Amino acid sequence: MSAFTDLTLTAALEGLAKGDFTSVELTRAHVEAVEAARGLNAFVTETPDQALKMAAESDTRRKAGTVGLMEGVPLAIKDLFCTKGVLTTASSHILDGFKPPYESTVTANLWKAGAVMLGKTNLDEFAMGSSNETSYYGGVVNPWRKPGDNKNLVPGGSSGGSATAVAARLAIAATGTDTGGSIRQPAAFTGTVGLKPTYGRCSRFGIVAFASSLDQAGPMTRTIDDAAVMMRVMAGFDDKDSTSVDIAVPDYRADLAQSVKGLRIGIPKEYRVDGMPAEIDALWQQGMEWLKAAGAEVKDISLPHTQYALPAYYIVAPAEASSNLARYDGVRFGLRVPADELADMYAQTRAAGFGAEVRRRILIGTYVLSAGYYDAYYVKAQKIRTLILNDFTKAFESVDAILTPTTPTAAFGLGDKVDDPVSMYLNDVLTVPVNMAGLPGLSVPAGLSKEGLPLGLQVIGKPFDESTVLRVGKAIEDAAALKQKPEAWWRAA
């Protein structure tokens, strides 16, 4: 059975197409893997019955000759995507029992393409976190461990459950969302591929909002090819999202056929942050060499406002979140703490329903928008965003893509950073600028740390140029030729 769960998305599609196996067989293997991996806490909700039913329907369609782009492939869905009739929690207590009577556009696109849902994956509460430890349902455990060490590591966040599901071979691929690095950082920590598309490329309709001007859905897979296939299905114009952009979705997989020869790759000096371990720097250097060897031209560039992206993000994201999360009030869905007075019911419900990090961000967001502080914080942050965007725009006049490390470190231990919010926030220092500018960003596994943990490189592209980003990612993937995967230590127990 392990052969099924080791299949990449593209390999699974080939096998299904050739009739080597059915979607039901493929799905059953993954359902079993999910059940055997409960110790990783990757899923909030498992939907095995629905998975097998969808798989059977897929097999029927295939027999009838109707084959979607992801026909029969079992996926894990981040529990931030609303799925009709299936518990959707955002890993928050406040959404207790919430079953949306509607489906998000991105998941609807996936089902339309024939994909199968295994369940809903754990995440940092309302996607606020970089280690998955803020989940009401408990932290997710990274399937990777340092060789010879039993210590549990975080999978990164907020799409930690999805990253873990993909890395631990519980799902062939998964959906993630990325507001400040929530796809790319856990991808880097788990040795998987994570693509945050251009803002406006994937519909936000039906995705529980964290920070509306930054949130984007994207694929999490084990290979670049898989990401290319899944990206094409997830993407597309949606008239239900006013920020969705009406622009053709290319055949990303076909575009991968082009090499990186002649591409100009920018290396921003500002991404060499203080205290960055030498091995991260070395990995970055290695990435440049690989790309040069593949025929790309590597150029130094400057993105002078990089260091301000993260503090500005911690104004914009909490501000938007404080407003987006006002709807969780115990009136129309989710948790309610009864009280005699309405205002009291709100305050008690929200105190009980939100965890510490979410409360912290709502308070910060409320403060920076409040009378007398709006200009000093929110407007200032939006001006910084303009500067960051201008930096990128200028850089892209002379380069086709930008290469950086994804994270300043490899995965860290559970509980290591929970007491220091700012040090936790620094996890996203290399990924946040991409969100602030709305650009596509990819994390591709590029090597292992000296302790044997996965490390990723980040490729940043021009708006709506996911194709080039994936091509560069593919060149790195090919050159790195990583064969390692996490030992299935959780199965033994």
Added chain:
Amino acid sequence: MSLDKATVAHIAKLARIAVPEQDLPGLATELSGILKWIEQLDSVDTSKVEPLSSVVNATLRFREDNITDGGQRDAVLANAPVSAQGFFVVPKVVE
């Protein structure tokens, strides 16, 4: 900017999140720490910079004026903690 207890209590009230009195000092310290870190932005001169309105280089798209939704009261109320006679029910509001 460092936040005092009273300010934290005020924003907690604005945000409708009950914070027990004894948690206010700790929260004030924590939030002040974050705001202090954010203050590094003060060193950037933004006097001649326009705030970003959206990374999407477009303007609002119009929907046509057609009735395409509604008529689904049960679905609208399905997740309500308390509902009665087709209404959401909340503790008495005094106007």
Added chain:
Amino acid sequence: MATLLHGATGEWEMVIGLEVHAQVTSKAKLFSGAATEFGAEPNTQVSFVDAGMPGMLPVINRVCVEQAVRTGLGLKAQINKVSVFDRKNYFYADLPAGYQISQYLQPIVGKGTIILDLAGGETREVGITRLHLEQDAGKSLHDQDPSSSFVDLNRAGVALMEIVSEPDMRTAEEAGAYLRKLRSILRYLGTCDGNMEQGSMRADVNVSVRKPGAPFGTRCEIKNVNSIRYVQQAIEYEARRQIDIIEDGGTIKQETRLYDARKGETRSMRSKEDAHDYRYFPDPDLLPLVVQDGLIKSIAESLPELPDEKKARLVRDYGIPLYDASVLILEKERADFFEAVAKGRDSKLSANWVTGELFAALNKTGRDVTDSPISAAKLGGLIDLISDNTISGRIAKDVFEIMLETGKDAGAIVEEKGLRQVTDTGAIEGVIDAVLAANADKLAEYRSGKDKLFGFFVGQVMKQSGGKANPALVNELLKKKLAG
């Protein structure tokens, strides 16, 4: 008109500004496809967007934008080609998302003006500060249950135009005239039905008082008043309340108040006592709203004749008094009715009959001119009979009453009842002779210089003729006969 109020310390002036929430006439809501129709069963016109469900996003309705532009043009206001939707954050049971999508710093419509039609044909200009688009909230019912409120979201998300005036009004009558005129402009434009009973038009009334010439005083805002009469009553009450407080040595606290129509008083709103801090910021789910020149132009070209233009034209083309014109233009249908009556007829006589007898009759029965029991054609027929001397104005009033009851043509009634005016000189002379003979004493008095008795003789002749004698002929013939 008395514009000042008298207090113990002398005269006071009221300063009044109005914020009117006018429901945009559209089939669907501002940001969702749910219906806007009034009176539906609770929560049946609610989309998941309106209910603030997780992951739901707003998409703007083209017609609502066009209606706002149309209204702006009707108010002779500046149209802002780029405007921005902001979130106004506050918690309330009938505000599902925890914020209202509104326009704060950059509204779609800027400064404009409105001309008030006051008593006696007088006019007064009131400035419009702005018009912006925003969502309506739902509705909470507080009387269904002793310990809970019931929430209906049918209204939630319906498009409103908030139309803000400058604090240019000085009396409750002016506030009433403002609301009547605004409502009439909105109805002419077809952008709001102006139905205050159904809540499609509500006013927030800002009132302060000051000594004439002094700077503005502290104002109170009376929320959501839903009839013109109540607006006027609330203003009178509130101004008096403020004067009493100040004259007793107190100060006015800026606050939001509620008008209790049953008690005829305003009171502080408990639910609004919390510090106001709406934390406005641009809604990140939306992009800037851009209205293209072409759209503005095409809407401008399709504007109907508006009340003020119509008034000017009625005065100019029909020569009717300004006051009659301002009464007629309040509702387009009234003016249309008048024009149908006046076509090819004596326009002043037509205006008299429409604004006089007809409107009085309609008022009495609470009807609109659109369901008048006497059609314009029939009223015209009556006027024709007056003009060609078939009947006198006096008789016409009787005929009008019969028309109201029976709906018959004036001509038929005149024939049936034999009301045709007598213009036969011989017949009238016969009546005069009889009257003079029966009042020989009065005749003698007249002839000895008591001219005033002329009226008495006219009255007697008219009475003897059953009101049918032509008054002009009676005058003429009587003068001759009396002269001897």
